[in-house]
Amino acid sequence: MTSDEIVSKEGHFYGPWRQSRNPGAGGTGSLHADTTAQQLGFRGGAVAGVTHFELFPPLIQKAWGQRWFERGTLSIDFHNPTVDREDVRAILGQPPAGEAASQVVAWIERPDGMMVGKGTASAGDCEETTTLSAKDIHKYDTGTYSILKNVQPGDVLPTVDVSVTLEQSRRRMETITEPLPWYVGESPWGGPIATPSMATSTMSQPWRPYIKERGMPAVVLWGAAELRLLNGPVKVDELYQAGGEIVARGQSPKTEYFWSETYLNDATGGRVAELRMQLRFLKDSGELVDPDWPRVRTASR
Numbered sequence: 001m002t003s004d005e006i007v008s009k010e011g012h013f014y015g016p017w018r019q020s021r022n023p024g025a026g027g028t029g030s031l032h033a034d035t036t037a038q039q040l041g042f043r044g045g046a047v048a049g050v051t052h053f054e055l056f057p058p059l060i061q062k063a064w065g066q067r068w069f070e071r072g073t074l075s076i077d078f079h080n081p082t083v084d085r086e087d088v089r090a091i092l093g094q095p096p097a098g099e100a101a102s103q104v105v106a107w108i109e110r111p112d113g114m115m116v117g118k119g120t121a122s123a124g125d126c127e128e129t130t131t132l133s134a135k136d137i138h139k140y141d142t143g144t145y146s147i148l149k150n151v152q153p154g155d156v157l158p159t160v161d162v163s164v165t166l167e168q169s170r171r172r173m174e175t176i177t178e179p180l181p182w183y184v185g186e187s188p189w190g191g192p193i194a195t196p197s198m199a200t201s202t203m204s205q206p207w208r209p210y211i212k213e214r215g216m217p218a219v220v221l222w223g224a225a226e227l228r229l230l231n232g233p234v235k236v237d238e239l240y241q242a243g244g245e246i247v248a249r250g251q252s253p254k255t256e257y258f259w260s261e262t263y264l265n266d267a268t269g270g271r272v273a274e275l276r277m278q279l280r281f282l283k284d285s286g287e288l289v290d291p292d293w294p295r296v297r298t299a300s301r
Contacts, residue, residue, distance in 0.1 A: 063095050073130050228273060
């Protein structure tokens with residue numbers, strides 16, 4: 001995306017229409033797989049919600065420049081999944097001129113107006129509460145659990161070594177909608193930096209062995225994600241430690257879900273980034289789930 005593709009109107013920046021990709025459409029056993037998703041009543045395999053995070057960086061650069069990558073947030077509650085190559089665009093509120101820290105609305109939509117996800121984005125030491133931080137995540141923690149019967153708020157997640165490799169970044173460039181040069185080449189911070197979705201993925205690693213150990217047979221989808229860059233960016237080919245805890249559990253008529261807070265620390269123990277996310281487990285989907293899920297991916301020292 002070039003700056004002239006971004007439309008400024010009525011206090012918002014509108015990105016161009018893009019086609020977010022779902023590389024897992026041809027697979028089996030997950031909501032990304034067309035056959036599995038259709039068996040569960042969806043139109044087709046779902047694009048991972050955080051894949052849409054990669055629509056925002058050009059808008060973010062126009063709003064705040066590079067400082068969002070150092071200290072910024074993107075907090076999105078996902079409303080409706082999209083399928084492979086379906087048109088979507090990102091919209092970002094225009095921050096007040098001259099303010100060192102600010103928060104604005106952010107959302108993803110389809111051409112028919114369907115809301116894919118909605119929330120906030122911020123840069124700097126902003127005092128306003130993000131969309132997901134303001135959410136009452138304990139509101140629906142009632143009733144009997146089946147899939148998440150072995151999950152409890154306060155459970156500590158394993159600490160794992162993680163990294164985004166240059167090879168992974170290069171592969172990501174094959175399907176990304178907004179391939180910034182910084183993701184595989186030199187950046188203002190030296191070498192390449194991770195895309196927002198890849199930075200988020202590194203902080204999803206601690207709950208993978210946790211799920212594997214407890215056994216939660218169900219097809220899953222991301223319900224919400226809040227990326228907080230505290231001392232960023234997340235750098236490519238750098239070893240980090242990720243850990244965290246389960247902070248809430250709940251259920252809806254169709255899902256059981258948990259909320260986790262995870263983090264990313266550098267080699268000195270300094271906090272680089274944090275992630276609040278909701279993982280939803282679809283009821284009555286156990287017979288369709290990939291038996292090898294979740295795949296645990298860690299980095300070796």
